[in-house]
Amino acid sequence: MMSWMKCCVFPLVLLCMWQLQEGAHACTCVYDHPQTQFCQSDVAIKAKVVAKKAVGGKFDNVINYDIKLIKILKGPNRHFNTICTASSSAACGVTLNKGVEYFIKGQLKPDGSLYVSSCNYPEPWKSSHKILVKRYLMGCDCRINRCTAVLCDNTGPTECLWTDWLTGNWLNNERDKQCACIKRRDGSCSWYKEAASPKKG
Structure with missing residues (x-):
């Protein structure tokens, strides 16, 4: 009986602990109305994605999207060439498609870069x-x-x-x-x- 518990129960406990740990790092954000997202963002733009590249180290990896800025809808009147996001969806990173025009809402980081997360709900531009x-x-x-x-x-x-x-x-x-x-x-x-x-x- 003890042998069975050592062989089966202990691995199950480890599996549960691993799943809890994974869940603790999952992206969680309350879906706000798009207007609330817009008003609370530092910057809102219409932009077309032209390229994608991963940057950073093993534990701080981010994705940079090179963009063609079409219009600044809100925020400082300066040119944005790139937006960044977390490399993992578990860290609220977003996946954007090359060649698509997006309605993007994001936050300015201390270094002046524009950060976008899934909580900002970027979406393809519509009329x-x-x-x-x-x-x-x-x-x-x-x-x-x-x-x-x-x-x-x-x-x-x-x-x-x-x-x-x-x-x-x-x-x-x-x-x-x-x-x-x-x-x-x-x-x-x-x-x-x-x-x-x-x-x-």
């Missing part, structure tokens, strides 16, 4: 992004309140209630992909769909 970005810029003074329960209320007039989470299919819902929370003339915030103009309310 609707041009309108949405203008709306996002108008709504950065508003707060999008994620509603995860049936009973969920706004806590103030400068908030928009985001209820797409209640449907179970939040990645494909209207307020996620087509709407922006922007400030009206009376100072309150409300949802508007793409090209719709804010009213006094």
